[in-house]
Amino acid sequence: MLLRPDDPHHAPSVASKRLPLRKAAVLFIAAVCLCLCGLLYLQLEQSRSHDLRQAQIASSNLTRAMAQQAEDTFMKADLVLTSLVDWIQIDGFGPPQRPRLQKTFARRVQALNQLHGIFLFDQKGQWVVTSFDNMPRGSGVADREYFKFHQQNVSTVAHIGPAIRSRENGEWIIPVSRRVNDKNGQFQGVLMAGIKMSYFDQFFKSFSIDDNGSMFLGLTDGTLLARRPFIESKIGTSLARSEVFEKFLPRAPSGSAMSTSLVDGVVRLFGYRQLEAYPLVVSAASSKDTILAGWYETAFHSCLIVALVMLGVGVFGWVFIRQVRVGERVEADLRKAQEALELIATHDSLTGLGNRRLFERALDIEFGRGARQQSALSLIMIDIDFFKRYNDTYGHVVGDHCLAQVARSVKNCCHRKADLAVRYGGEEFAVLLPDTDIHGAMTIAEHIRRSVMDKNIKHSGSPTGYVTVSLGCYSFVPTGHDSMEVFIQRADAALYQAKHSGRNRSAVLSMEGGVEVLARSDR
CATH class of the missing domain: 3.30.70.270 (Reverse transcriptase/Diguanylate cyclase domain)
Structure with missing residues (x-):
């Protein structure tokens, strides 16, 4: 025994006073690495959110322009049909009126670049007058969706039907039609103006979007009318089960959302807008990868820099901890030597008792x-x-x-x-x-x-x-x-x-x- 443990003069050893330096060093290095990772995460998340917000603004502006152009296009065609229907319902479309109607149709088509042609059908769906010089041959259009619609509905408002191929020359058109009644309000036929799908294709191409981006025009029921890039097999397909039509449009007539396309499976940021005057929806989308391409590059470089810094901190910490361990071993050896010297100085070597x-x-x-x-x-x-x-x-x-x-x-x-x-x-x-x-x-x-x-x-x-x-x-x-x-x-x-x-x-x-x-x- 050297001194009693409860002795007031007994001083605690250095080991009990010394802070756990190795543990503190490990915790400090871990805290530095966590802080670096946290700051990197915050910086990247803010940058990512900024890029997505900018893309949302651009998408919203683009869909607004598309909606305005689409509305103007269909409104001009609708105004032409309205004036012609009023004329036909007053003067009729008998053989004496047909040459004049044909010339009028042709002039109206020439005046509007978006029009493919104007066609008048009787109550059986047969051609009566067209804007073309030669009358098409065939069984008529009684099987077309727009003709059946007017045949079954007394409404005189314009009807926009699914895209079809013209039986005049095979061109893809979007039909805008009105019902023609006689003086007694009975169904007499249908007046239809075909809007060129190529017109919308050229319109879509006037906007700058990425290679994986898309633009489309569709009916509110989800039927696809026109699309960029143009995929013929997809025209007329239904997008009703997409998130834009199923989830977002019921909540708001316009907005933006990240969604996976039903057409090609690409994840895109969709900006959408429903037209006020017609049952149409326009949408412009940029692919997520393109939007975040710059962010991905920045993230890679930032992560690389932080990784190198963390590696440097880790190497420094490893060297420091090794030095601490060496110091602790030296200190332990000194403490043992001191205890041995204290034992030698205070104890008898022969008997082991105190001296x-x-x-x-x-x-x-x-x-x-x-x-x-x-x-x-x-x-x-x-x-x-x-x-x-x-x-x-x-x-x-x-x-x-x-x-x-x-x-x-x-x-x-x-x-x-x-x-x-x-x-x-x-x-x-x-x-x-x-x-x-x-x-x-x-x-x-x-x-x-x-x-x-x-x-x-x-x-x-x-x-x-x-x-x-x-x-x-x-x-x-x-x-x-x-x-x-x-x-x-x-x-x-x-x-x-x-x-x-x-x-x-x-x-x-x-x-x-x-x-x-x-x-x-x-x-």
Whole structure:
């Protein structure tokens, strides 16, 4: 024992004070890397959101322009049909009126670039008058969707039907038609103006979109009328199950949304708008990959830079942690060396007990403690009987072995951590007993004496034939002004009296009324 753990003078070791530097370094490096990743994520997310917002604005502006152009295109055709229907319903379309109607139709088609032609059909769907010089041949148009619509509906508003191929020349057209009634309101036929799909194709091409972008014109029921890029097999197909028609249009007549195209499966940002005057929807879309192409490049470079920085931080941290580990090992070795030196300086190498230096240090501490707590402090001085004869008889090597055995007996009898057993010098030992009165000291002394005897160490130079010890005990309550020398002298006086009284016994020196009283205990 060096110092008692509860000693106020006991200082905590450096290891208990030192911060866990390696753990702190690892946490710091991890925090730096997390901060870098967090900042990178925020920067990239903000940049991505900005690019998408700009694309949404561009898409909204584009669909607004498309909607205006589409509405103007169909409105002009509708106005032509309205004026012609009013004329036909008043004058009729008999043989006398047909040459004039044909010329009027032709002039109107020439005036509007978007028109493929104007056609008048009777109530059976047969051609009556067209804007072309030659009358088409065939079974008529009774099977067309727009003709069936007017035949079954009394409404006189313009009807826009699905895109069809003209039976005049095979060109794709979008039919805009009106019902023709007689003076009594009965169905007399249909007047139809065909809008060239190529007109919308040229219109779509006037806008700059990416190679994977798309533009389309469709009916509100989802029927595709025109599209860029033009895919003939997709004309007339239904987009009703797409997110634009199924999810977004029911909520708002215009807007933008990221969605996967039903036509080609490409993810695009769709801007859409429903026309107010006609049951039509226009949409312009840019592919997500194209919108974020610049962002992807920036993200790659940013991630590469952050990765290199993190690698540098990691390498620096690894080197730093290695240095810390080396420092810790050096510190641990120094601490072990210091403990070894402390042990050497305060303990006897032969017996393993404390030496006089440790004894004097402990005495100083326990004097102060006893004075503060008003508790008894006892000292037992021990001496091996006839030890010079033992050395002379058996030699110093055996004598050292005898000292070690006696020391083990002394140490084994000190059961408390606070008790201190030391080799005081030569064959003399001392046991310091804090918080112990004279009766407790005497009990421990007798226990030590009997323990040594029980080892049965042969000693031909002793009257008993075995190694024995003499013990002197002294106890008092420190006052704070006591002398350590006097304390040791009184215990030593008790030891002297034990030896003078025949050895192999314990003696107690106490102070009663200022008079020394000697007590001894024989075997």
